[in-house]
Amino acid sequence: MNDIITTMFNKKFLEELFKPQELYSKKALRTVFDRLAHASIMRLNQASMDKLYDLMTMAFKYQVLLCPRPKDILLVSFNHMDAIKDFVKDTACILSQVDETYQQLIEMYTPLPSGEFQLIRQTLLIFFQDMHIRVSIFLKDKVQNSNGRFVLPTSGPVPHGTQTPGLIRMFSCTGEESGRLQFNNGGNYAAALCQGSFELFGDRVTKLGTNMYGVCRPVETHMSGTAKNSAQHTKVNAAPNPLAKEELNLLARLMGGLDVQKPPGNSDSSFRVNLFATDQEEEEALMSRPDELSYGFINIQATKDQSTNAELAKIMGEFSESRESRDHAPSASSRGDDLLAMMDGL
Known part of the structure; x- marks a missing residue:
């Protein structure tokens, strides 16, 4: 400062x-x-x-x-x-x-x-x-x-030495007053034009230019309706999703990295993806579907076996080779530096 x-x-x-x-x-x-x-x-x-x-x-x-x-x-x-x-x-x-x-x-x-x-x-x-x-x-x-x-305010005390608006004076070429016209000023002005009124207004003027960030302002801490609804919605959805674990287990089985044991007493722990809101809607859509658009079922083998592991190992090997070739290739930044060096030489 x-x-x-x-x-x-x-x-x-x-x-x-x-x-x-x-x-x-x-x-x-x-x-x-x-x-x-x-x-x-x-x-x-x-x-x-x-x-x-x-x-x-x-x-x-x-x-x-x-x-x-x-x-x-x-x-x-x-x-x-x-x-x-x-x-x-x-x-x-x-x-x-x-x-x-x-x-x-x-x-x-x-x-x-x-x-x-x-x-x-x-x-x-x-x-x-x-x-x-x-x-x-x-x-x-x-x-x-x-x-x-x-x-801007249209009312309030007028400054010292001035008159209340509302009067128009007309003067002749010789400087003599030739007529007057009254008009509605549209504001509520103080009639007192004493020195005290001026000092009051002057004190108001001296406050202009003060630091507007220094004024104490109430801090709004209440939550809006949207924020409240969002908070309530978050609390409602805080319960764990029972299908989340099954989805992760399926992903692990597809990658061949996890053997998921079926819980005792339950012959089928798999889950089904349903794009309809209810099973009834799904059945109605199936019955109303034309025969020419009929489709079959696709079975996904999600168990861990040697063929799956071999295929995954082959894919991971291709990723490793592409990564090594990319690591040995010149980077974009180095190529940019070479281009800048060449331009400096020119």
């Missing part, structure tokens, strides 16, 4: 930022964020950097949209500076860099009139106009729609 903040508040870097200039392009801004994020030993892959950049840009866009008056953008910046100072409060040299930048912000932006801040706000909103990236936390808090657009 110290490495990133030191790079962010580097003197030469800040001199370039504070120069009067046009707004950075999206590509240039992304490059700046890439350099800052990798100023320390931390490394992010492309996907992680994309998500981090999208999260930062959408959070700042939301902060700009919530500013009740254009000059409150400066309050948001001051709030960011205070948060950064908390990160480096134990490192005096880095803290002095942040304090110096704090003073530069005050000296440059405090004297600006409201019209200049309105131009800054409109420029920022134009920059973020086509960015509608959905953020899970915003979606969960219902401040962002499913299409990525923010839900």
Whole structure:
């Protein structure tokens, strides 16, 4: 964190930022964020950097949209500076860099009139106009729609020095008021325009830009209906399948590696594969089957004998020979290395 903040508040870097200039392009801004994020030993892959950049840009866009008056953008910046100072409060040299930048912000932006801040706000909103990236936390808090657009409040106290919306004044060429029109503002605005109302709203603005991951959120630990049904289904199916052992025994007999003794008192311990739900369905299907499609029975000899062992030994020998020939053949990686070496030579 110290490495990133030191790079962010580097003197030469800040001199370039504070120069009067046009707004950075999206590509240039992304490059700046890439350099800052990798100023320390931390490394992010492309996907992680994309998500981090999208999260930062959408959070700042939301902060700009919530500013009740254009000059409150400066309050948001001051709030960011205070948060950064908390990160480096134990490192005096880095803290002095942040304090110096704090003073530069005050000296440059405090004297600006409201019209200049309105131009800054409109420029920022134009920059973020086509960015509608959905953020899970915003979606969960219902401040962002499913299409990525923010839900803005239409009611609440108006900022200090402004009037309640609902009146249009028309002026003549000489600057004299020539008429008024009333319209329905569609919101519930506070009528009190005293300094106390401004301080209340200003306190709300200073909270913008706080770490949205630092807010305590309830952890959802209840199971959904699908999960409950799945858990119950798992418990029901936890009983051992009596046919599983017979299936494994049959496989072992087919491979010729196991002699299965019949249990005493049971002349036939084999099982039957039935593709129908019940025996009755199987009998009905057999009776309704045409004679030309009749078939016979195929008997599988599943007992262990010498002929079976000999055939299996022959098959296993073929596998061994093919494996040895494959082991002696050049691997794909070695062939790839040879190809790369040849290309280097060329």
